[in-house]
Amino acid sequence: MIPPILLILMSLMPMTSSSHPNQEIKMLPALQQRTDVGYAKKTRDLHTTLSNPKVFSTLYPNTDVTCGYVIRYFFHTNIHFNAPTNHLISMDGRSFELNETTEIQLLTKEVVDLIGGMYFGSGEYGVFVEKCIRK
Numbered sequence: 001m002i003p004p005i006l007l008i009l010m011s012l013m014p015m016t017s018s019s020h021p022n023q024e025i026k027m028l029p030a031l032q033q034r035t036d037v038g039y040a041k042k043t044r045d046l047h048t049t050l051s052n053p054k055v056f057s058t059l060y061p062n063t064d065v066t067c068g069y070v071i072r073y074f075f076h077t078n079i080h081f082n083a084p085t086n087h088l089i090s091m092d093g094r095s096f097e098l099n100e101t102t103e104i105q106l107l108t109k110e111v112v113d114l115i116g117g118m119y120f121g122s123g124e125y126g127v128f129v130e131k132c133i134r135k
Contacts, residue, residue: 025053027080031073037120039091043076046111047083055104063132067108074128075115088114 033042056068056079063070071077077088086098088111096114101107116125 025081027078028053028056028068028072030076030078031069032076034076034091034120037091041091041093043078044091044115045078045080045089046071046086047080047089048086048107049083049100050102050104050107051082053079053081056108058104060108060132061105062134064134065132067104070108070128070132071111074132075112075121075124077111077115090118091120 030043035042053068056071057066059065060067060070068079071079076091086100086107088096088098090096098107098110098114101110112125112128115121
């Protein structure tokens with residue numbers, strides 16, 4: 001298991017910029033890409049109405065990892081801010097509307113459940129549960 005402090009630091013790293021400290025964050029990139037899929041896109045895109053990336057540093061329930069890390073690392077997903085609606089675009093280009101919530105744990109759970117029900121996402125979900133969910 002990855003040390004919790006390392007996960008928190010890794011999830012916050014792309015949010016800082018020494019060259020532009022006041023620059024608005026528009027997107028947090030996925031922390032890894034799927035290399036074993038036949039799609040041109042190797043990541044998913046979560047578009048959210050939220051504007052503050054720091055909310056993604058909230059711990060995901062029953063884990064020692066942040067919501068941002070769960071989405072970006074285990075589920076290969078970029079997070080885009082200030083969208084008109086919450087929605088997920090899959091690697092094959094399909095768009096899925098999500099509930100309009102500002103509660104980060106609820107939004108993350110909805111994303112995890114949605115991706116976990118997808119063909120490739122089911123394997124990602126299994127890895128996430130095995131490595132992160134407290135027993």
